[in-house]
């Protein structure tokens with residue numbers, strides 16, 4: 001098996017089970033997935049790394065119907081209250097199947113391989129089994 | 130703060146696709162129309178604010194001056210997402226309040242042609258031969274994430290805003306969102322300035338091509354070309370003008386612009402609600418009127434889902450009651466608070482920079498009693514609302530002149 005790289009740097013693959021990692025403001029606890037110069041909530045400039053849980057509920061979703069492969073995108077509220085944007089996977093992208101408020105768990109899958117044989121790993125959320 | 134400011138003249142082009150006119154033609158038509166409507170000339174203007182997105186770096190205001198009059202006045206070229214027109218309007222208003230001018234011209238203009246807001250995601254390829262995954266940008270992404278890690282595109286954002294409202298409130302679903310589109314398409318039939326003037330049944334709306342569930346094609350605004358302009362005047366100057374000009378003038382009793390305050394969830398998905406709620410509260414306070422006083426509202430229905438959540442954000446319904454409000458016919462032209470009697474963005478069209486002044490044109494025209502077939506009888510107070518993702522929200526409350 002070749003090397004793997006997370007599709008984004010806030011997806012952590014290599015310290016046990018895959019999970020997301022937020023930059024957490026040291027002063028007010030606000031969480032961000034992207035690099036910030038200062039906290040948009042309190043202005044604090046110190047951040048720590050905060051591992052996030054992988055379970056949550058689906059707060060909202062949409063289904064893009066135009067492409068030949070429709071897909072569902074949504075916002076998940078993780079069990080610690082952090083909001084995450086992601087695709088909803090492991091279920092048909094059908095409004096009669098996907099339920100608002102349903103329990104979901106994070107899952108990972110391949111997003112392609114580069115010319116060095118490195119595989120990019122993406123994450124999504126699937127209905128809890 | 131400062132003296133009261135009034136709309137003295139206003140005009141808009143029909144929203145459409147114009148192959149035979151350029152951006153400056155459209156802007157000139159709106160500006161000259163607004164000046165004529167106000168009974169004034171470019172030589173009376175002390176400031177010009179021009180709102181446009183597509184050519185935001187292109188000195189559009191100065192290019193307009195070459196057609197409507199180079200008088201050497203200050204020109205502000207304004208870009209603020211879909212709140213661009215409202216921001217241009219407010220720029221002129223603030224200049225008058227600050228005492229730097231007693232009259233000014235605000236214009237919003239856009240030529241979009243067939244460029245889409247519904248287009249596909251950005252590709253991740255670099256096109257330079259070898260592909261080697263390398264983390265880039267603030268998310269350390271090795272490829273494009275749009276469509277792979279959720280969506281940040283407009284149709285998806287506004288669809289999800291509607292679905293989140295449905296999650297939090299009873300009695301809201303696909304049917305309620307479709308009813309919003311049914312209403313606005315029906316309203317548009319009476320508006321000769323609308324890009325589309327065609328009624329659709331609820332079934333036709335629900336069965337149209339699905340763009341981003343729950344919004345079908347007939348629940349998404351079209352792209353198009355157009356312009357709208359307004360001449361603003363300070364109270365003091367207005368009193369020196371003719372009786373007729375004073376009678377037709379419309380008072381701007383609130384002008385508010387907000388951006389997103391920090392919220393937890395808006396870090397991952399734009400929050401179209403909080404800044405609209407904040408703008409509404411400030412506007413009602415400034416104008417000294419409540420939502421129950423409004424005779425008509427032109428709000429930002431870029432998608433049917435957006436209109437529904439803004440019923441609640443603008444306090445047009447009970448908290449959580451947007452589903453009941455549309456079910457009961459409240460926002461229809463003969464309902465409790467008519468919303469988007471112009472046809473709204475869904476039918477009238479949405480040439481981005483023009484929208485935030487076109488809605489002021491619409492409300493002012495009703496307050497003057499000059500809206501023809503679509504006139505809301507006896508209208509005295511109206512509200513306009515626009516929101517641009519990023520985000521920027523503009524709310525104005527307009528009132529008919531006394532007597």
Ligand SMILES: [Zn+2]
Nearest residue numbers: 025028039042
């Ligand atoms: Zn902070």
